[in-house]
Amino acid sequence: MFNRSAKMADAVAQVVGVQAHDVTEPITEPVDTLYLASGVMLGKISKEMASFIKTLSPDKVGRVVCFGSCAIIKSPVPQMRALLEAQGIKVDDRSFTCRGSMGPLHAGHPNKQDMEDLKHFIESTL
Numbered sequence: 643m644f645n646r647s648a649k650m651a652d653a654v655a656q657v658v659g660v661q662a663h664d665v666t667e668p669i670t671e672p673v674d675t676l677y678l679a680s681g682v683m684l685g686k687i688s689k690e691m692a693s694f695i696k697t698l699s700p701d702k703v704g705r706v707v708c709f710g711s712c713a714i715i716k717s718p719v720p721q722m723r724a725l726l727e728a729q730g731i732k733v734d735d736r737s738f739t740c741r742g743s744m745g746p747l748h749a750g751h752p753n754k755q756d757m758e759d760l761k762h763f764i765e766s767t768l
């Protein structure tokens with residue numbers, strides 16, 4: 643099982659000073675900012691991500707900052723944003739997307755430089 647979003651989320655957690663969690667774990671207490679990462683399979687974000695977003699509400703989450711990776715489409719973020727906004731949640735205009743590999747296509751991504759770029763992006767949202 644690939645989990646490039648988990649690798650990216652761990653890097654973000656280090657910058658923010660929190661622990662990263664999988665979307666299969668529901669949020670148990672309100673958060674000011676939720677950093678949310680996704681990849682894309684067969685053109686879509688995962689069912690787990692969509693289900694998780696449907697558990698969120700503005701009283702639980704102040705703002706979401708989206709980031710992720712994909713190989714073909716431009717970004718997973720518009721799909722995440724649409725579902726989040728349908729829940730009435732504020733989504734930061736800023737987001738981060740880098741290439742993620744699909745077999746030989748973009749092999750090695752997210753790479754070291756992608757992770758550095760991600761960390762700089764996250765610093766700009768703190």
Ligand SMILES: Cc1cc2nc3c(=O)[nH]c(=O)nc-3n(C[C@H](O)[C@H](O)[C@H](O)COP(=O)(O)O)c2cc1C
Pocket residue numbers: 644645646647648680681682683684685686711712713714715716741742743744745751752
């Ligand atoms: C089986 C498979 C299918 C994929 N399908 C797509 C796709 O349809 N569109 C796309 O942009 N990227 C696609 N990708 C690339 C993934 O989005 C990319 O590897 C991403 O980094 C995966 O993140 P994740 O491990 O967090 O799911 C695919 C990758 C794999 C392995």
